[in-house]
Amino acid sequence: xxxxxxxxxxxxxxxxxxxxxxxxxxxxxxxxxxxxxxxxxxxxxxxxxxxxxxxxxxxxxxxxxxxxxxxxxxxxxxxxxxxxxxxxxxxxxxxxxxxxxxxxxxx
Amino acid sequence: xxxxxxxxxxxxxxxxxxxxxxxxxxxxxxxxxxxxxxxxxxxxxxxxxxxxxxxxxxxxxxxxxxxxxxxxxxxxxxxxxxxxxxxxxxxxxxxxxxxxxxxxxxxxxxxxxxxxxxxxxxxxxxxxxxxxxxxxxxxxxxxxxxxxxxxxxxxxxxxxxxxxxxxxxxxxxxxxxxxxxxxxxxxxxxxxxxxxxxxxxxxxxxxxxxxxxxxxxxxxxxxxxxxxxxxxxxxxxxxxxxxxxxxxxxxxxxxxxxxxxxxxxxxxxxxxxxxxxxxxxxxxxxxxxxxxxxxxxxxxxxxxxxxxxxxxxxxxxxxxxxxxxxxxxxxxxxxxxxxxxxxxxxxxxxxxxxxxxxxxxxxxxxxxx
Ligand SMILES: [Zn+2]
Numbered sequence: 001x002x003x004x005x006x007x008x009x010x011x012x013x014x015x016x017x018x019x020x021x022x023x024x025x026x027x028x029x030x031x032x033x034x035x036x037x038x039x040x041x042x043x044x045x046x047x048x049x050x051x052x053x054x055x056x057x058x059x060x061x062x063x064x065x066x067x068x069x070x071x072x073x074x075x076x077x078x079x080x081x082x083x084x085x086x087x088x089x090x091x092x093x094x095x096x097x098x099x100x101x102x103x104x105x106x107x
Numbered sequence: 108x109x110x111x112x113x114x115x116x117x118x119x120x121x122x123x124x125x126x127x128x129x130x131x132x133x134x135x136x137x138x139x140x141x142x143x144x145x146x147x148x149x150x151x152x153x154x155x156x157x158x159x160x161x162x163x164x165x166x167x168x169x170x171x172x173x174x175x176x177x178x179x180x181x182x183x184x185x186x187x188x189x190x191x192x193x194x195x196x197x198x199x200x201x202x203x204x205x206x207x208x209x210x211x212x213x214x215x216x217x218x219x220x221x222x223x224x225x226x227x228x229x230x231x232x233x234x235x236x237x238x239x240x241x242x243x244x245x246x247x248x249x250x251x252x253x254x255x256x257x258x259x260x261x262x263x264x265x266x267x268x269x270x271x272x273x274x275x276x277x278x279x280x281x282x283x284x285x286x287x288x289x290x291x292x293x294x295x296x297x298x299x300x301x302x303x304x305x306x307x308x309x310x311x312x313x314x315x316x317x318x319x320x321x322x323x324x325x326x327x328x329x330x331x332x333x334x335x336x337x338x339x340x341x342x343x344x345x346x347x348x349x350x351x352x353x354x355x356x357x358x359x360x361x362x363x364x365x366x367x368x369x370x371x372x373x374x375x376x377x378x379x380x381x382x383x384x385x386x387x388x389x390x391x392x393x394x395x396x397x398x399x400x401x402x403x404x405x406x407x408x409x410x411x412x413x414x415x416x417x418x419x420x421x422x423x424x425x426x427x428x429x430x431x432x433x434x435x436x437x438x439x440x441x442x443x444x445x446x447x448x449x450x451x452x453x454x455x456x457x458x459x460x461x462x463x464x465x466x467x468x469x470x471x472x473x474x475x476x
Contacts, residue, residue: 004228026340027227027228051347054242061233061241071343073231098231098232099231
């Protein structure tokens with residue numbers, strides 16, 4: 001199991017950052033996809049921007065973007081009147097065979 | 108580079124009937140030999156199989172079961188555009204001079220492991236393709252005012268066209284109303300907006316300009332090829348009203364063939380979901396950006412078959428590894444004037460668009476008579 005999945009199981013969203021060219025590497029990989037150097041794993045900001053959304057059975061799902069580059073799909077909870085570009089907070093993440101990201105408004 | 112042409116093709120019925128992948132492939136290949144009287148097994152230099160099935164050594168197995176002992180035999184896998192990727196590989200073997208005759212056969216079964224890309228971490232818990240499709244729909248609706256009714260016209264067109272395609276999975280039409288009222292899968296996607304996974308196979312024969320006249324009188328030439336793999340993760344496509352890989356592969360294919368969108372008489376588009384056809388029409392330059400929705404209504408009202416004359420993936424079904432090959436056979440038949448009830452009068456130049464995994468990769472082929 002790689003570091004990304006290990007940390008996600010513990011509720012931490014981490015990503016590799018290249019120790020040489022400082023690139024944030026996504027999707028997660030042990031080697032930088034720019035210069036092939038080793039990455040250092042670090043936590044990703046909990047603040048994300050809403051890129052797009054839809055719903056299924058009144059439950060919203062979305063694409064959210066972290067640190068202006070990392071995009072993931074996740075669930076949106078407890079927000080009415082979603083609009084593209086708004087700020088979301090990653091309130092929960094985990095791994096149950098699939099990566100789980102849950103967004104809310106935060107504090 | 109040698110010119111490469113298409114001789115003929117064959118397609119099995121697309122069904123839910125459980126048949127082995129090898130039997131499907133051999134049934135499609137049989138039609139190639141039935142259709143080309145001068146072709147014998149020993150003429151075939153290359154056998155390529157296209158599938159997402161986990162069967163190993165499939166090109167060799169298929170060759171043996173069809174009495175062929177080719178120089179080159181292997182499989183090509185690239186999810187939903189495996190078929191056109193396989194055709195492009197065959198093209199490369201012939202144009203480079205490594206081979207003169209290549210047989211490409213694709214097949215898939217309903218339970219294909221290629222239906223969902225579990226690897227894609229960026230999709231989170233939303234791995235199934237209905238979710239990326241819904242994201243494209245949300246974006247296109249917001250930016251261009253495309254409606255769910257527009258999407259239903261895509262299905263209505265394709266189901267109507269598929270009635271004249273003997274191998275199609277669906278054998279009855281669906282009205283715009285029936286599509287609108289079909290089971291909602293997400294807020295902006297209904298069951299009849301989706302293509303149906305099924306069992307099926309398609310095979311096509313390619314040959315060099317040196318030998319092609321031995322096998323047919325009316326070869327169709329492959330004059331344009333464009334392929335682009337942006338990523339494997341869905342979320343690398345920045346603008347969700349567009350498919351970046353499609354724009355780039357179309358540009359290369361038009362350039363190679365010295366053709367433009369205005370020259371296209373018949374086009375097969377990868378309508379995995381109805382929104383895909385609308386975005387592809389725009390990204391291939393067949394209609395201005397934002398006008399895909401009104402264009403599909405016009406196609407329906409005028410019974411115009413220019414787009415997806417065989418009924419697309421929505422009307423005929425989507426056996427992944429066979430799809431791109433079946434699309435190519437359709438355009439080939441259109442340009443040979445052999446499309447029967449589906450014939451588009453005077454079609455001379457045609458386009459095939461085949462893509463994978465939320466358009467993270469696309470293939471565009473241009474054929475000419
Ligand atoms: Zn680096």
